[in-house]
Amino acid sequence: MTQHTEPPAGGRSEPVLNCAASASSQPAALSRHIVLIGPMCSGKSAAARSFAELLGCAWTDLDDEFVTEHGPIPAYIEQHGMDAFRVAESVIFARALARKKPQIIATGGGVVLAAKNRELLQDQVTFWLDVSPHVALSRMRGGTGRPLLAGDDPFARWQAIRTEREPLYRECGIGPIDTSTMRPGEVAQTLQGMLDAASSTHSVSTRNP
Ligand SMILES: Nc1ncnc2c1ncn2[C@@H]1O[C@H](COP(=O)(O)OP(=O)(O)O)[C@@H](O)[C@H]1O
Numbered sequence: 001m002t003q004h005t006e007p008p009a010g011g012r013s014e015p016v017l018n019c020a021a022s023a024s025s026q027p028a029a030l031s032r033h034i035v036l037i038g039p040m041c042s043g044k045s046a047a048a049r050s051f052a053e054l055l056g057c058a059w060t061d062l063d064d065e066f067v068t069e070h071g072p073i074p075a076y077i078e079q080h081g082m083d084a085f086r087v088a089e090s091v092i093f094a095r096a097l098a099r100k101k102p103q104i105i106a107t108g109g110g111v112v113l114a115a116k117n118r119e120l121l122q123d124q125v126t127f128w129l130d131v132s133p134h135v136a137l138s139r140m141r142g143g144t145g146r147p148l149l150a151g152d153d154p155f156a157r158w159q160a161i162r163t164e165r166e167p168l169y170r171e172c173g174i175g176p177i178d179t180s181t182m183r184p185g186e187v188a189q190t191l192q193g194m195l196d197a198a199s200s201t202h203s204v205s206t207r208n209p
């Protein structure tokens with residue numbers, strides 16, 4: 001099964017992925033968490049699942065953890081407010097990062113808003129997934145679970161939110177990795193290629209190698 005290794009204390013040159021393991025039928029050994037950030041509909045949740053399947057390792061979606069714990073996000077925000085949502089989201093994020101077993105973590109698009117979260121992201125392997133506005137629009141159609149996109153013009157809302165957060169994604173993540181023309185499996189392969197390259201050179205294992 002997946003080999004578990006402790007993340008190095010502040011070390012930034014250890015390979016993240018044991019390539020020999022990933023190339024065989026054995027699951028890959030992750031040495032630390034891999035975190036996916038990016039705007040809504042960039043495909044973080046879908047890519048995390050595909051990537052974990054590809055590597056044979058564990059994964060989690062923080063929005064799913066939120067729902068399990070607090071119920072649907074729109075209802076929570078309506079009842080408790082956005083600030084309370086951000087606090088609860090940050091608690092769930094920190095808890096996931098504290099798990100010893102390294103895993104793929106899909107975050108919600110707003111996780112980068114809190115300075116503390118951005119600080120935590122610096123010590124993970126963080127990838128910034130992105131998507132073009134028109135593809136995002138097609139992906140959000142029919143969705144009811146994103147209260148920030150509720151209202152008359154979800155397209156304009158999405159664009160404004162993405163623009164506002166772009167510097168934060170840039171600060172925290174390796175990327176952007178444009179998923180607009182890729183299936184989730186292709187995104188996963190792209191991420192694996194980036195990890196393999198980093199592991200073979202021992203050069204890129206976090207946002208700031
Ligand atoms: N690479 C992709 N290609 C096509 N559809 C995708 C892709 N990634 C995600 N989707 C679809 O777009 C929607 C939003 O994707 P999701 O993974 O939930 O995004 P995020 O977690 O970034 O908000 C879902 O319906 C999902 O199935």
Ligand SMILES: O=C(O)C1=C[C@@H](OP(=O)(O)O)[C@@H](O)[C@H](O)C1
Nearest residue numbers: 039040041063108109110146147
């Ligand atoms: O961008 C945001 O602020 C949000 C993104 C959502 O997750 P996804 O990015 O997975 O859609 C979810 O956490 C919540 O609706 C708020």
Ligand SMILES: [Mg+2]
Nearest residue numbers: 044045063107
């Ligand atoms: Mg998601």
